[in-house]
Amino acid sequence: MRILNLLPVAFSLFALSVSANGPSINDGPYLIQSSPSQQSAYWICDSQLKQSSAAPHNNQVKFNRPKTCTELPEPVLNPVARQVLADTYQGVKKIVALSDVHGQYDVLITLLRNHQIIDEHNNWSFGDGHMVITGDMFDRGHQVNEVLWFIYQLDKQASEAGGQLHLLMGNHEQMVMRGDLRYVHPRYDTAVKLLERSYDKLYGDDTEIGQWLRSKHTIVKINDMLFLHGGISKEWVERQLTLEQANALYRQNIDKSKAELKENELLNFLFFGNGPTWYRGYFKAEFTQAELDTILAYFKVNRVVVGHTSQERVLGLFNNRVIAIDSSIKLGHSGELLLINENGLIRGKYDGQQVPL
Template sequence: MPVDSTLKAASLCLTGILALQAPTVQAQTEQDTNAETQASTNSRISDGPYLFLNPKAERADWICKGEHKQTRVNQGKLSRPEHCGQLPEPSLNPQAKEVLADEYQGVDKIVALSDVHGQYEVLIQLLRQHKIIDQKNNWAFGKGHMVMTGDMFDRGPRVNEVLWFMYKLDKQAKAAGGQLHLLMGNHEQMVMRGDLRYVNDKYQTASRLLDRSYDALYGQDSELGQWLRSKHTIVKINDTLFLHGGISQEWVDRELTLAKANRLYRENIDKSKAELKQDEQLNFLFFGNGPTWYRGYFKPDFDIQELANILDYFKIKRIVVGHTSQTRVLGLFDNRVVAIDSSIKKGLSGELLLIEKDQLIRGQYDGTQTRL
């Protein structure tokens, strides 16, 4: 073969080899870039504290700029490590896991909000504007009752801060003669049973460094996990029922009571979806038309007689629900249903509901209050 032909053939062969290698090299470069980006992101993440109680609650776990650190628990106080941002430094509450009553009467003022989904800054701003907390984020609502109708978990980046903040308010409210009612929503239930589809990417770092799945960070052996598992799903205060999704006619047909339902939720919240669906009653409570998923009030074909049946069954004037997103606190059916999911989860603003002497008041993000 002539020399020119040989060189030409070699050149074509080399070009083909390079062409085959190019995608591999490019893919490897993209992987390296993604890994570097992820490492850089992880190095900025701070999270915690996480306190596990088995065998002893002697040390708290923290993530400080992507590194796992521990501090000693000193007389019930959790102090964060140096250079770990402004993470919560909670004091433990020996009464945190007490199970509260299902019904309350004679409460003069109530505040309710819902679906915070890890948006800590919006939550704090909203509560400060309406003087539920002071400028140092301590309880300022006196003997009033505050109701959070579920969905603190998932989506947003500061779920743990929200939880420890609510944990603190739980203690402070009771000390002032008031009460915090922290109700379980469908996203609390999802996380507890290991359904982690909506968890913010940030928490993958904590899960990896602590060598626990995200749901196990709030397991039965953790301080926050035990606290959450003591909470109700539904509460009745004066003439108002509070819950996450809504009460359907099926509840009335089943002749369920608040006490029984709340007990079943607490006892079964760690069961898998498959286990829950094997039991007819648990299948209703945890899914479908159950109180944490129901959206019937917002459908155009909703039967107003069904609402009348429900109000009569509970001997109440109204039902307050979250779960179904609105742009504001909204009254339906002459305020017999009040929707309080004001889209706080978007992280931009939000509203709350105030009930004072049977007056329903929209508490807006700038502190303005208007009758509903």
């Protein structure tokens, strides 16, 4: 097994046109509440700030992009986007899981299309299946906003089709929310300047995407599998935590500063170190089968599926009791996904090939 040591992706010129005055940025939308019942959409078109209001669209609410802002998302609002869903599911017949997209929209779309999770128009085509993304949409890459709006729309479509999309919070979501902006791509400097908001406030609790993200879980249990970003350590078992307790604590404290979180022993564990969004113990030589058995027995599951620790492919460890699904999408070249269905555990390759794990 090889664990890659990955650096932030280099600056790309997606949605840029270069002029004599430098690169021209297209970015957005950023939906911000102007009153308790009204939102305005802000766009960056050729490095100029534009604004639009909501318009009716097939009995729904849509924000149309300015004509000069080609190729950017045109979101249709999801009226139940802030609903907190269950964190445990049984009887799910098919699941697809991936992780650590880090703003690589084009790679994500190609991978999902090649495995018929979405159609040629990027709409949900996975029926009543469940899709799990185990965190880290933010940082490194240059298409974070495109990724987030795409998943926002897919979330709505999946639910309407009888399926479910589980976007779980990773350490980079948590970092951005508390203002740790070390890995934000330079593309977003323009929006920060023109909107006069720090990057974390572009996804604050007065924004559509920010409110949607704050409703999400960090850990979910589906059938006999546990899904999360980093991993469950033995410290979790020693603390006797439940999924419900942990997911609630994450939502309640996501906006606290690092200093505030570290003042509380339990929050310090959950948000850092051996906590579920940072833990890498499964990939260390000293981690044992006995330790894993204790963790699986505690949750009454047979497998745990994690991202966070980068691989070259979807990888099974401990006889597929641990499945690593961070397949280095963040590099912007390719990636893989995990499929679980009547045929068992399957590696979904970038070109659409499917092979047993």
